[in-house]
Amino acid sequence: MVIQHRHKFDELTGKSPQMKLVFQRIQEIAPNDVTVLITGESGTGKELVAQSIHNRSNRAAGPFIPVNTGAISRDLVGSELFGHQQGAFTGATETKLGKFEQARGGTLFLDEISSMDEATQISLLRVLETKKFQRIGGRRFVNADVRIIAASNENLLNEFQRNIRQDLFHRLSVFTINIPPLRERNSDIEILAEELLDNACEEFNKTINGFDRQASFALNRYNWPGNVREMKNVIQRAVLICPGKKIRLEHLPDRIRNASHSQQEIILPVGVTLKQAEQIIIRNTIHSAGGNRKKAAEILGISRRALYNKLKKHNSKKSE
Ligand SMILES: Nc1ncnc2c1ncn2[C@@H]1O[C@H](COP(=O)(O)OP(=O)(O)OP(=O)(O)O)[C@@H](O)[C@H]1O
Ligand SMILES: [Mg+2]
Known part of the structure; x- marks a missing residue:
């Protein structure tokens, strides 16, 4: 689709001012061989941002190696990252290259670094400072020819800061990119x-043209705690169960359907005046926005001040 390409930055889709800022940061940071810290909730696209930085860097021809340090048992992280010499510990039957060596000439993407144990954090800091490391059980120093991009799920920098050594934090947080939820x-x-x-249709070989009004309303209303990853799963499921040409509300999971229940229809009886219709619309919108007038004004497409003026007018008419 033509419109989509205008809002794409590598594999990232977005047209919000916040995402434009993210794209701009990627462009600024990518060509400089600096360490980058990416923060954002789960599913916001941290790995895509890291990949985009790599692709735009002068290491693009080298490998991009992601390591989810949170998913590796703590006592194995060191050997996973730095490798080990044969006989370094029981079970180390042969010399193994770690991710630092696998990523030589390229980028090492360290996901979930706040879950690293203290010793690994210290080793990592040392590598960042000296650009050298030793395999576990090894004596020789190996050059760390990698660019490090780290990521953390903790959205707030200070929350992240609490869970990681201060010296490592300061070393990592010189260049940061935050992806908003x-x-x-x-x-x-x-x-x-x-x-x-589109992607899901291609994957499952189906032809679906879009979302009907209610489905798209529900997608817009839902608050997406799992961010883009959650949306991807929801849409894949909808594509699989949708028999027609449009995704409808019934093809979306309950939690998303419920998010849209509070305001599906406003009923206007025949015979009401335009003024009364306006009052009914305003009242129902405020109600469905949980009493939040700012949100109600947004839904109605008017300023908050305009909404207040209308409410004042209606109220004074009532008391006349
Ligand atoms: N802006 C975006 N445009 C297109 N796809 C996106 C975007 N953001 C995320 N995605 C998709 O959403 C999914 C999750 O993205 P990604 O793995 O990069 O998130 P993450 O922040 O690393 O999540 P986690 O913290 O759980 O590891 C992927 O399938 C990715 O392709
Ligand atoms: Mg990730």
């Missing part, structure tokens, strides 16, 4: 949904 960038929801729909 999807619920804070509503203007990305629609283009992401369309793109994920």
Whole structure:
């Protein structure tokens, strides 16, 4: 689709001001061989951002090696990263290259670094400072010809800071990129949904043209705690169960359907005046926004001040 390409930056889709800022940061940081820290909730696209930085760097011809340090048992992280010499410990029957050596000439993407144990954090800091490391059980120093991009799920820097050694934190956080959660960038929801729909159709060999009004309303209302990854799963499932040409509300999971229940329809009886219709619409919108007038004004497409003025007018009419 033509529109999508305008809102793509490598594999990343987005047109919100927040994502444009992320794209700009990637462009600024990529060509400089510096360490980068990417923060953002789960599923916000940290790995895609890391890959994009790598592809735009002068290490692009080298490997991009992701390591999820949170998924490796703590006592194995060191050997996974730095490798080991034969006989370094029981079970080390042969010399094994670690990720630092596998990533030579390229980029090492360290995911979930706050889950690393203290000793590994210290080793990592040493590598960052000296650009050298030793295999476990080895004597020789090996050059660390890698660029490190680290990521953390903890969205807030200070939360992350609490779970990691201060010296490592300062070393890592010189260049940071924060990816805001999807619920804070509503203007990305629609283009992401369309793109994920296209991808899923291709994957499952189906032809679905889009979302009906209610489904797209629900996607917009839902707060996406699992961010883009959650949306991808939701849309894949919808594509699999949708028999027609449009995804409808019933093809979405309950939690998303429920998010849209509070405001599906406003009923206007025939015979009401335009003024009364306006009052009914405003009242129902405020109600469905849980009493939040700012949100109600947004849904209605008017300023908060305009909404207050209308409410004042209606109230003074009532008391006349
Ligand atoms: N802006 C985006 N445009 C297109 N696809 C995206 C975007 N952001 C995320 N995705 C997709 O969402 C999924 C999750 O992205 P990714 O693995 O990069 O997230 P993450 O932040 O690393 O998550 P986690 O913290 O759980 O590891 C992937 O399938 C990715 O392709
Ligand atoms: Mg990840």
